[in-house]
Amino acid sequence: MEQQPAISDYGFLSDSRSGALVGKNGSIDWWCPHRFDGAAVFGRLLDPSAGHFQVAPVGVGGPGHRVERAYLPETLVLRTVHHTPHGSVAVTDALAAEMGARAHALGMNSPAVLIRVVEGLSGRVRMALDFVPRPEYGLLTPYLHEQPDGGVLAGAGPVVLVLRADGLTLRAGVDRVTHEFEVSAGQVVGMDVAFGAVYGDPPVRMDPVVALAETVRAWEAYRETHEYSGRYPDLVRQSARVLTGLTYARSGAVAAALTTSLPERIGGDRNYDYRYSWLRDFSLTMRALWVAACPDETSRLFAWVARSIGRIGDEPVPVLFGLEGERDLSEHHCHHLRGYRDSRPVRIGNDAWRQRQLDVPGEVMSAVWRLRDYLGTTFDGELREMVLGLTEQVAATWHLPDRGMWETRDEERHYLSSKVICWLTLDRAVGLADRLGDRADPRRWARVRDEIRDTVLREGWNDRIGAFTGSFGSAELDASALILPVAHFLPATDPRMRSTISIVERELGTDDGLLRRWSTDPGGFLLCSFWLVECLVMAGEPQRAEELFERVVGYANDVGLFSEQVDLRTGEHLGNTPQALSHVGLINAAWRLTKPDSY
Structure with a gap:
């Protein structure tokens, strides 16, 4: 069995309500969307079968594949660049801030939406999407339902998750969604996974590209209110x-x-x-x-x-x-x-x-x-x-x-x-x-x-x-x-x-x-x-x-x-x-x- 990534391979996303971990391989292996100490819907961090959401080039980690990543300045929005033999592609990941939230309002009413924006940088790269939700720390395998807008709804127990991807028509498998698509230089594909409660508010619909820009501005505004004048x-x-x-x-x-x-x-x-x-x-x-x-x-x-x-x-x-x-x-x-x-x-x-x-x-x-x-x-x-x-x-x-x-x-x-x-x-x-x-x-x-x-x-x-x-x-x-x-x-x-x-x-x-x-x-x-x-x-x-x-x-x-x-x-x-x-x-x-x- 393939060894789990090192703990240091993970980057941290946050909306100051919940947090997610995303690996260098493009896999989100931990997300507790309700709040930090809530139940995980992606838990591969603790068991290979406990759920994940991976978006990465086909053959990620193979020969000729190299990864660079960094947070966008003054944010916890993570940009990962995959260099492959066929070209380069960036995946930018964030947990969305509420639209219009600034400074101290960051996280007060976070919508519980995971954003992934894929951007072609050079060449033509074939990408693979693998969406495997497993609520309640992997105890639940949800039913998957295709939606009129091309998305997929996953529901099990108290949890509803809706996966959408701009311009892609996703098909529901028995227990996961897999999809391959190509990205060329200049092309942008936005994706989001929205969390909701079965007996509460439905998942929020957001434009991933717009929501990503709003989230970056929210983080930047927060840091503008806090200054540090010391060393390092x-x-x-x-x-x-x-x-x-x-x-x-x-x-x-x-x-x-x-x-x-x-x-x-x-x-x-x-x-x-x-x-x-x-x-x-x-x-x-x-x-x-x-x-x-x-x-x-x-x-x-x-x-x-x-x-x-x-x-x-x-x-x-x-x-x-x-x-x-x-x-x-x-x-x-x-x-x-x-x-x-x-x-x-x-x-x-x-x-x-x-x-x-x-x-x-x-x-x-x-x-x-x-x-x-x-x-x-x-x-x-x-x-x-x-x-x-x-x-x-x-x-x-x-x-x-x-x-x-x-x-x-x-x-x-x-x-x-x-x-x-x-x-x-x-x-x-x-x-x-x-x-x-x-x-x-x-x-x-x-x-x-x-x-x-x-x-x-x-x-x-x-x-x-x-x-x-x-x-x-x-x-x-x-x-x-x-x-x-x-x-x-x-x-x-x-x-x-x-x-x-x-x-x-x-x-x-x-x-x-x-x-x-x-x-x-x-x-x-x-x-x-x-x-x-x-x-x-x-x-x-x-x-x-x-x-x-x-x-x-x-x-x-x-x-x-x-x-x-x-x-x-x-x-x-x-x-x-x-x-x-x-x-x-x-x-x-x-x-x-x-x-x-x-x-």
Whole structure:
């Protein structure tokens, strides 16, 4: 059987409601049209039989075939040029924006239409179309019905898809649509696949060429409202576009990644569903984009957080939510799917929502602190209640063990990084006390904050190793210790921190700049590598930091996308993609190289 494409072979399309992955071979192998965490109608990413939509030259990948691709400037509209022995053809792919949508309206009312525009560049190229819809992650095989306009309607379960192609009369097979056509220089063929619900709104009809131009303008207008003046502007802007593309526009929630169950190790079982919104990702994303934030965006994002969390009581604040604030994300396995390159299980849902992770309140507090000037001199209503509730919960529970930021599924421990972020929660609460009304108690909060700090310095340091370790009393190094200077808990120039940075880099790093989270981690974790860049800058080693940064960004694929990890032997991408935290890490590291003292 032909091996599935590498994870890095995929490009990312988004309408800020849902996303799709398109391979260099012209095949869309992942699309969940309802929303990012909805059911896939094309799922070949996770099983060869789970559906796809391929448009490419006949014999794609054969002798004499070469591919070039790039996003159109300032967009997530992907143009792939296929060079063949008979000529060249471009396929431009996008998820359509609403007609007339501009700037912050991008994605608010996306029509759930996939656009593919084929353009002949030279010679005469024979193209093949292969449309194989398989709703519900491949569980359903739809009926196909030919339409009067030459299109084909696919219907099964709750899903309706309509495929149309300008100038082509498509014929329905038993379970797929296949069609071959020729494209000569200057010829344009527009196609679209429109999604609808059987018992809801019908699929939208759009002119593919017009819709593509509108979508490009919508992306361009959005980026015109966000400026970045630091170093590596092209890399930062591309990562910012990826984060925008992972933002569910209707609520402001940021999906951690587009995909589920892409493995940390090929053939392994650490395959998780990342299509939800982690409060940690929300915080780090806000930090990454704080220079471009505007009041409208921040107020809407914090409203989503406050509503999602609800009134805070004794139960731990969940680390993640559904994109509209759903809390119960109970996990189940899709036993009918083989998994990416036989990496099982395929998971839908994520049971990390049940875990206690003590750093979560601090992640939200960090975002509040960073954007305090936009949030007013007095916090009102749900924002005030959220900040007070988070602070009091941390003050009462910081001494408990938890599962840590890596969401381990074994026993709870006293993780160093969790305690540091608990300290940050109380420290930021003290600084925000004058905005929180009569119930603020900054003196008590300061006492607890100082107790946490003393405990971390005493219990987190391992004298024998000469470094801060992953958890209290442990001899295991963990790259999460690098957040101490990033969180301004300790300066990077402190002797203990210098020693930790050096030992973590030596024991967990590679010559190419990749940094594992711990000694048995199967791949280099890109966020940790970018943390190391920040630490080196703060330790007074900007040249070495810059060299490391440039090595790490070299692991992006050809259109600037990162997954979660990189295989240490092969350099292949591992884990879910595109990964928000990897792109957040790039932005923050670039800003640190620009402004070493940024807070």
